[in-house]
Amino acid sequence: MSLNVYAVATPFVIALALAEFAWCVARRNGYYSFQDSIASMGTAVMNQCVNVAVALLVLPLFTQLGQYAPWRLDASSPLSLVALFLGVDFLFYWFHRFGHRTNIGWAAHSPHHSTEELNYAVALRASVTQRLFSFLFYWPLVLVGFPPEAVLAMVAFHLVLQFIPHTRVIPKLPRWVES
Numbered sequence: 440m441s442l443n444v445y446a447v448a449t450p451f452v453i454a455l456a457l458a459e460f461a462w463c464v465a466r467r468n469g470y471y472s473f474q475d476s477i478a479s480m481g482t483a484v485m486n487q488c489v490n491v492a493v494a495l496l497v498l499p500l501f502t503q504l505g506q507y508a509p510w511r512l513d514a515s516s517p518l519s520l521v522a523l524f525l526g527v528d529f530l531f532y533w534f535h536r537f538g539h540r541t542n543i544g545w546a547a548h549s550p551h552h553s554t555e556e557l558n559y560a561v562a563l564r565a566s567v568t569q570r571l572f573s574f575l576f577y578w579p580l581v582l583v584g585f586p587p588e589a590v591l592a593m594v595a596f597h598l599v600l601q602f603i604p605h606t607r608v609i610p611k612l613p614r615w616v617e618s
Contacts, residue, residue: 444595445487452602456559459608463558470607476560482550483563490570494591497574501587508582514589523589526580527597534576538569547572562605 538548547568
């Protein structure tokens with residue numbers, strides 16, 4: 440799986456953020472502040488550069504670790520993709536919990552929560568160390584037999600999905616969806 444999820448998703452993410460911004464300006468609802476948006480976009484650019492660097496460092500490590508996997512899973516199989524997504528989602532839960540429950544995790548995750556706003560610009564706000572910590576959680580998927588490239592692509596895809604609920608423009612969904 441050699442799909443660059445970020446390259447595919449970036450235009451969608453930018454369009455969604457611009458649409459939300461335009462909607463908020465037209466409605467004058469105060470969901471965006473200039474200073475907050477500039478800080479968020481600055482950290483987003485830095486974080487994407489770190490994402491690339493970390494992925495370049497992690498891929499060889501994951502590839503080396505993958506040699507110890509007892510079997511090789513076919514990442515092009517729909518069933519394997521669902522299993523990989525569920526694995527990434529499960530491990531993301533623990534990564535996110537780590538970010539809220541430990542001092543070092545909170546140090547990496549707190550910039551995301553360093554504003555009163557909830558909008559798509561803020562959704563992009565992350566520390567440069569957060570991505571490094573996140574990859575420490577996904578190695579079991581490689582050890583199970585998923586190809587390292589597929590794991591990194593699914594982590595990126597999952598991260599894009601985490602972007603979507605970071606807005607006050609869309610009201611809460613029914614409880615069965617939100618929980």
